[in-house]
Amino acid sequence: MTGTIPIQAFLIISTLMFFIGIYGFLTRKNLITMLMSIELILNSVNINFVVFNRYLYPQNLQGHFFSLIIIAIAAAEAAVAIAIIINIYRNFKSIDVDNVDEMKF
């Protein structure tokens, strides 16, 4: 299915996606949008693992299982993060990082 597409094409896509995610993490103020940026970063890493597995070590499935486990960890992380965010909203009536500075020293 991959035909003549070089491995670099996939790596460029995942690199750009990773750095777009980091840009979002640095510039967003809302906790949920920051969580969405983290999902972008995790997703780009998944693409990397899968592409390396398919192109460089097709006789094994290590990268495939790494991605599978990262997806599970991302689901767990999203659930805990959203529970924390909802708790913060209950206490501060806002989820902007600027307003949540109670523990700032």
Place this chain on the structure above:
Amino acid sequence: MNSEVMFYLLAGMILIFSVLTVTSRKILRAAVYLLFVLISTAAIYFMLEYTFLAAVQLTVYAGGIVVLIIFSILLTSHISERAVMADRKQGVLSALAVGAGALLTLITIMQFAFTPSLEPAQNSTVTDVGNALISYNRNGFALPFEVISILLLAALIGAIIVARKEKDAISK
């Protein structure tokens, strides 16, 4: 030829919707753009012939995490609320840092000589994936599978404990 057209279409979708995810002022729209990015990623997994992984990506990410995110957006912000972005100086500085990092990584990728393997590909049907997940031989993944199960259980309980209302808070 066909798969190349498909790949460039998917690549364009991923890039455009990733940028929209981090720049859109309306949070709900950003979540829907994230959904498009995740679905395009699943399509890339289908192209690479890892069909089980693509199905997991669709169900867990697109079906689970995005729905969770959309629900929490609806719980915590008003629908017409516009997201606050960082001020101009911080935006320019982070764009510079991100651009420098991306440039460095891209140069490294283009300079490294990857040698694609010519060995026959290992099947990744549901049977193979299931057998690998429960076998403890050289190519088995029983330990990570068990550890991830315990992590999921802990996250489940932790999320409930964190998000529930406290008893004395209700009685007050």
